[in-house]
Amino acid sequence: SEDGKPIPRKLIMQTTIHRPKLQIGKHSVDIFPYWMGLLVAGLLFGLVGAFTVLRDGLQVTGLSNRVPWGLWISIDLSSIAMGGSAFVFGVIVYLLRLKRFETIGKLAVLLGFLGYSTAGMVLLFDLGQPLRFWHPVVFWQPHSLLWEVTMCVVLYLTVLVAEMAPIVVEHPFFADHPLYKKFPIIKKAASAAKTIAHWLHKAGPALAIIGLTLSLLHQASLGATYSVISGRGVWFNQSAPVQFVLSAMSGGTALLFFLGVIVFRVMRPGTVEDSALYDVARLSGGVTLLLTYLRLWDWAVTNYYSFDRNISLQTEALNAVAPYSLSFWIGQALLPIIAGSVLLAAKSIRNFRYLMAFAVIPIFAAILMRWNYNFSGLIATPTYAPFTPTIIVNSYAPTWVEFSVAALVISYWLLMFSLAIRYLPFKAENER
Numbered sequence: 001s002e003d004g005k006p007i008p009r010k011l012i013m014q015t016t017i018h019r020p021k022l023q024i025g026k027h028s029v030d031i032f033p034y035w036m037g038l039l040v041a042g043l044l045f046g047l048v049g050a051f052t053v054l055r056d057g058l059q060v061t062g063l064s065n066r067v068p069w070g071l072w073i074s075i076d077l078s079s080i081a082m083g084g085s086a087f088v089f090g091v092i093v094y095l096l097r098l099k100r101f102e103t104i105g106k107l108a109v110l111l112g113f114l115g116y117s118t119a120g121m122v123l124l125f126d127l128g129q130p131l132r133f134w135h136p137v138v139f140w141q142p143h144s145l146l147w148e149v150t151m152c153v154v155l156y157l158t159v160l161v162a163e164m165a166p167i168v169v170e171h172p173f174f175a176d177h178p179l180y181k182k183f184p185i186i187k188k189a190a191s192a193a194k195t196i197a198h199w200l201h202k203a204g205p206a207l208a209i210i211g212l213t214l215s216l217l218h219q220a221s222l223g224a225t226y227s228v229i230s231g232r233g234v235w236f237n238q239s240a241p242v243q244f245v246l247s248a249m250s251g252g253t254a255l256l257f258f259l260g261v262i263v264f265r266v267m268r269p270g271t272v273e274d275s276a277l278y279d280v281a282r283l284s285g286g287v288t289l290l291l292t293y294l295r296l297w298d299w300a301v302t303n304y305y306s307f308d309r310n311i312s313l314q315t316e317a318l319n320a321v322a323p324y325s326l327s328f329w330i331g332q333a334l335l336p337i338i339a340g341s342v343l344l345a346a347k348s349i350r351n352f353r354y355l356m357a358f359a360v361i362p363i364f365a366a367i368l369m370r371w372n373y374n375f376s377g378l379i380a381t382p383t384y385a386p387f388t389p390t391i392i393v394n395s396y397a398p399t400w401v402e403f404s405v406a407a408l409v410i411s412y413w414l415l416m417f418s419l420a421i422r423y424l425p426f427k428a429e430n431e432r
Helices: 009-015 033-056 070-083 086-096 100-125 146-167 184-202 202-228 241-269 274-304 310-320 324-344 352-379 400-423
Strands: 021-024 027-030 381-384 391-393
Touching: 009 352, 021 400, 033 100, 033 400, 070 100, 070 146, 070 202, 070 352, 070 400, 086 100, 086 146, 086 202, 086 241, 100 146, 100 184, 100 241, 100 274, 100 400, 146 202, 184 202, 202 352, 241 274, 241 324, 241 352, 241 400, 310 324, 310 352, 310 381, 310 391, 324 352, 352 381, 352 391
Parallel strands: none
Antiparallel strands: 021 027, 381 391
């Protein structure tokens, strides 16, 4: 250090960020600028589609009255699920007071914020009248599940912004910067931001309780949105609210472990103890097995212990146009059982490469579950004749505009995450 005193090893490991480089012969190339360029290109391509849909409306998409929800709403549901670790680790860090997970909890908050802000961006384009996005906040429809979901998402995103503020002000810019001398107003603004962030950090337990309540409400309501429609056999599922909650916990925590290894072992080695990362993997594995157990019982109750002709006909129609049943047995039953068992034994395996490979499976299963739920009841639609039901197989193909907007929101997620893990310190409270 400048005063001649040695810098503690822990502090060096905390502030030193290893940047991934590509080795080409004897030269090593920093891939970050090229990665940023690729994401900016994705954003620019996405903006073309965004402008088109805002100018011309939903007629430029492949959506119709028969299939009103498509690629965008599936991305929306998936991005919300991938932010599920935020409310889980809010409870672990602030309510259970397990401080060794504090740094990991900050990464979970980042994933939650990115997931919910991505969902908000998608919904803006999925609305028929995007300029009326504020209507649910003003014109209440308390008997609507979708209104309850909208309000919970809006409020929870506000909570996540409040939880993100203390993480952002950890950046060295808020401690000191040459601009402070030239522009005192910037120094005052930074000081005010630090003060606000300090109070928000003190309110962490209250924010955790509010976030947990809002998350459980809207995650369950997403499943209930489908399960209350008794006319749609493959949707009518009374355990869907619980499955949606557990699925978000399983996939979101698996994603947290996967990215946590990259952030805290590759880029910032030593910031988080390996045992803490193993515990995150074990938590994901346990929830994955619990979810799979529930899904298998749900299948047995629906298809083995009882018989519903409507469900049978819809399933046959779905299997005729897509591997619907196969995707369930492999993607949501067999592979999650294997992955959950491996992740649950993380402390015995002690191999991050293997664990990361198996952590991909709960992430994929959570996304697959939402895609299947969304499309199944729209592609295979029953008629309204109760005694002689017939199934109408609808078609849907996303247009380039839908893929363009999808590229926009995914590029946004990756860009914000890349910048955050490169520049935010993610310091624990006791390390400041």
